[in-house]
Amino acid sequence: MSRRVGIIGSGNWGSTIAKIVGTNVHALNNFNKEVLMWVYEEEVNGKKLTSIINDQHENVRYLPGIKLPANVVATPDLCHAAKDADVLIFVLPHQFLQKACAQIKSVLKPGAYGVSLIKGLALSNEQGIRLLTDLIREELGIPCAVIMGANLASEVSQENYCEATIGAKDLTIGRELKMLFQTNYFRMTIIKDEVGAELCGALKNIVAVGAGIIEGLGYGDNTKAAVIRLGFMEMKAFIYQFFGERDPQEGTFLESCGVADLITTCYGGRNKRMGVSLATSNKSLHELEKEKLDGQSAQGPLTASEVYVMLERLKLQERYPLFTAVHRICTRELPASEFINCLAEHPSHM
């Protein structure tokens, strides 16, 4: 029997992925050509978004100007998208993940697995940080791989050359995901370290805020490179310290999900921009998000505060001076101008 893919989410990244996976599935013999994509229903110019996508083959709301293959079928019914899928692609905003899992839990096909493309963390009262994939694994009782990397949806959807990393403990899953996702412009490397790949994708946003602060303070390329590298070292130390028993790998940091995503995020994107604003204005983070991000949240300050909960609990602030300073600058406890002083005696230089 042929296998099926279901896509949970349809923002700009989800729609980009729908274009890629829809095209690839078309050429794979062992897959059903239809790819169901769950769309949170809304009206656009008086029409339902799902109808527009299915009629015009374009997500005019979140990825305008890019044609989707006709075999990608939008549905407003989450359970419908999920229930026959062997491969569940999670690509929705992380605050909706828990609810989505609760809804589809009872309808899943036996043997299904998930792959998360979501960059972020969840908080849990017991453990501090909780991986979004652990939420999927535990709520749904299925394996869950990740795809992470230096991927701006707008560039990927225009078929500009880039890379991504598949983190999959199970190599059979990794290979199937590579068949589903790789194209001549979207190049995939498979690694086993799914936990390291996911954490790099989340933690790098904290570093990007720091890179923006440095830029906003008027420092040059050397200082920015130092801050990016120190942030990278804290990412690595944090992953080994808090997730060491889950076998993170040194090599992960050199993959697209590590160094490449870090570089892209520290030179462009909203987290870096928020850092610049924090350094050049005295307004609160909330005000800055309202002004600069149309009220949306940047991921970096949120991740910094989630990470800080764990650092504070174990009194590890001195071991992670960059993570700590970024958090305290975001909350305005610390003036941005003090950032460099916080890094002067970094444990990496001991």
Place this chain on the structure above:
Amino acid sequence: MSRRVGIIGSGNWGSTIAKIVGTNVHALNNFNKEVLMWVYEEEVNGKKLTSIINDQHENVRYLPGIKLPANVVATPDLCHAAKDADVLIFVLPHQFLQKACAQIKSVLKPGAYGVSLIKGLALSNEQGIRLLTDLIREELGIPCAVIMGANLASEVSQENYCEATIGAKDLTIGRELKMLFQTNYFRMTIIKDEVGAELCGALKNIVAVGAGIIEGLGYGDNTKAAVIRLGFMEMKAFIYQFFGERDPQEGTFLESCGVADLITTCYGGRNKRMGVSLATSNKSLHELEKEKLDGQSAQGPLTASEVYVMLERLKLQERYPLFTAVHRICTRELPASEFINCLAEHPSHM
């Protein structure tokens, strides 16, 4: 008896280092306060450069506006600078290194060691590439460490926070160098992998040309990050393949001499600029260097051609598609527009 430092070179980086080391030596009990700096004598406004430096404590030609400590003494006599030194700091343009070594060989103090701050490679007929430190080690019969990192002289001389890596097999040497070089704004990490650190400093210039080509072709941040990362992977593969028996370390790539220097160089500097020009014009490299660099050479194209000699000899072009393509674009055998096609089937994605 107190130890002495001699600085071989006095360009903008050499003068910056003279400022730092001169200041540090002043506070170290076991060092002679006088730091001799060899200056290639030239006339500036009718006066000798050495006299100007010794009278005004400023290298008005190569580092104007920055005061040097009075205990840094310029000398036009290379052997004078070298003969009593226990620590020889090599910081001159690499094309002058061989001759300088020949001159000082017979006057060196027993027990002296070298540290190279020069980023580049030498060619030898027998082995292909020769490390500049091997030239020092073999010509002079002394140990030689390196200091590499994301260090633009102009930023370091203005005391902006940055980092560097000391590569020293001998930890006693590494610790002494850290005492001599570290300040509150110039932060040093010691690693044992001196060969890996030196090679990162040289090879990253090839990648920077590639990053410039991508920028010149109009690609965005994703593609640039992919190219930087693929270049990084080729640097690593090359170091293990050709210098594997000299114990390169995975961790070196995450130090300032690795990832941080790579990032800085791929976002700024003349090698990246030369890459942009190669992609946006049809002129020869030579013409571009004449126009854009005042006739000076960029290091990247030169290093690419030196590396290519070794790849060609062993028919390894397909294993190093980025290094190969950068070289062939520099020589104009390959149109810059073909660059991305050369990376489509990169061995990192197999």
